[in-house]
Amino acid sequence: MKPTVSDTSLFARLRFVLVETSRAGNIGSVARAMKTMGFSDLVLVRPRHADALRDEEALAFASGALDVLEGARVVDSMEAALAGCNFAAAVSARLREFSPPVLSPRQLATQLHSQPALHAALIFGNERFGLPNEVVAQANVLVNIPANPAYSSLNLAQAAQVCAYECRMAATDGAVGDPLIGFSGEAASVAQIEGMYQHLEQALVEIGFLDANNPKKLMPRLRRLFARTQLEVEEVNILRGVAAQMQKRCR
Structure with missing residues (x-):
């Protein structure tokens, strides 16, 4: 049963941000991953393919999620991509020496669901180079997907699917973990x-x-x-x- 989306629902509060994506097909695949889990807010930062949202490969890989592509926005900066958000989570397989706190997708999902004041962005980097350090440094948390240490590579759509699934589980009360204490005031953007x-x-x-x-x-x-x-x-x-x-x- 599809959940009712309200202003406080995680489905309405979570944005997926793709930074400098190279393949239009991956954009379509992310849109499909989002829709299967009930999310729709997609923003592209400087995609490397011209007219990426209308590219034939993007449309083909999106399959039945064309409405997510049609509603997506293309922006020129991270500032524009994060407008209206007060929480940013950078998704990366590579840990940094001075990264923000590191969470698993499940821990992140539990936190976002338990704190309805958070309007969050999940940020995914380029398929080959990932996210720049300066983008990770601006995030509140770094999300690292636990995987086989001998082969931990996930493609963009797979990473988005894992995160979207955990967020859906949390939003529908299927997540594991103790709820966190919410903000007593308005979260800073x-x-x-x-x-x-x-x-x-x-x-x-x-x-x-x-x-x-x-x-x-x-x-x-x-x-x-x-x-x-x-x-x-x-x-x-x-x-x-x-x-x-x-x-x-x-x-």
Whole structure:
């Protein structure tokens, strides 16, 4: 039975974002994977195939999910792709030294379902190169699909299908795991958090705590620290107020 989609349903709150996808067929396959699990919000960031949403291969691989392709959007930047989202999950088989917290698809799905204030984006990278480090650094979590360590390669549509399945299971109360405590305030958007990082970095430079010419790994460590906290709008405003006061004292 198809679930009723409301503003608070995970089916209405989860966006699939494909970054610089090379094969139009993979876009169609992701659309099909999404629709089989009840999701429909698809955004493409700079696809490498001209008119990717209308390409014959995309249409063929989408099969009965043409409505997902027709409703998809093509944008030029991650900022545009994440507009309206306050939580971003980067999907990658490659772990980074300074990545945000790492979750399995099941853990992510349980968290998203249990926190209805989250409007989330699942971000998938290029088939060959994956996601750039700067995109992963802006995400709240990194999603790593547990697989055979001797051969852990999944293609784009397979990865999307696994994540969509776990999210559907969570949304229909089929997920395993204890529910997490929800936000007491409004979750900060990706853009608000990124603005906070930039403001904090400027303040740290002005007070002499951060050497702009030799920054080392301070900001990646701070990003990882704050990524574990799931910042609320009020908390971001407090941190920006602290940064502003630091700057004021230096001037």
